Amino acid sequence: MTSRRSSLDASAAHAGGFFLDDTPTEEVDRREAVLESLAGTVRDLVDAAIRTTVEDEEVLRVRDDLAALVARLRASQLPGPAGVRFNADRRSWNWGNAVVGAANGIAPPLRVVHGPDGCHADVRLGAAYEGPPGLVHGGVSAMLLDHIMGETASGRRRTAFTGTLTMRYRRGTPLGPLRLEARVVREEGRKIFVDGSISDAGGVTVEAEGIFIQPAGTPEFPRT
């Protein structure tokens, strides 16, 4: 069995809350694809567990089979959460992130597209994200908007943390295909003001305004 600890822990040097990691980009890409495929199946499992109607005995047999699979993955583990890492190529990876983490079966995941006027993401939310019947949980909407708005504020050249996030839920957001959008409205020193929205085929369901703060002393890189 291969352990990942040597390349993903021993080589990592802490840098402003992020980890500089000397894993080559090619290896990061390969590992990410493998973890992504596992997370896809985990996501399918979560949906299947919510919606299954098989008999109790079969549910319990599946539970026992899954426990054995979990033990195999636990044979070699990071000591804590996955964190955010980047290498000398400025390839970054945050595989545990709740919204975009490639290895996180809880993440929808959101695929954020950076454009000249902001960011957008198309996502399909299923049964695992339900709040009111057939509708997206309000906290999930806030989480997804928080992330895409934070990435928009960060602009792939700095880190910006959420200071204040204000939500307006205009109508219920149906489970299914959705579009998220975010754009920077203005900047004042280290404060970045961002607007965001979630829409379904019928238009906007949720609007958000956020103030994102670049923490003092954190670096800013040239735009890529």
Ligand SMILES: CCCCCCCCCCCC(=O)SCCNC(=O)CCNC(=O)[C@H](O)C(C)(C)COP(=O)(O)OP(=O)(O)OC[C@H]1O[C@@H](n2cnc3c(N)ncnc32)[C@H](O)[C@@H]1OP(=O)(O)O
């Ligand atoms: C793979 C790569 C991924 C990279 C991309 C990653 C995208 C991630 C997106 C996810 C976003 C998140 O969930 S982030 C996680 C949730 N957020 C957090 O945990 C943040 C917790 N809070 C903090 O760490 C801190 O309070 C900060 C960083 C927000 C601010 O601390 P600070 O830097 O010391 O700020 P400070 O000097 O006091 O203030 C600077 C200016 O900001 C204002 N200010 C300070 N706090 C706030 C506030 N909460 N709301 C509004 N404004 C504020 C001040 O009035 C001041 O304005 P003036 O006097 O200059 O006018």
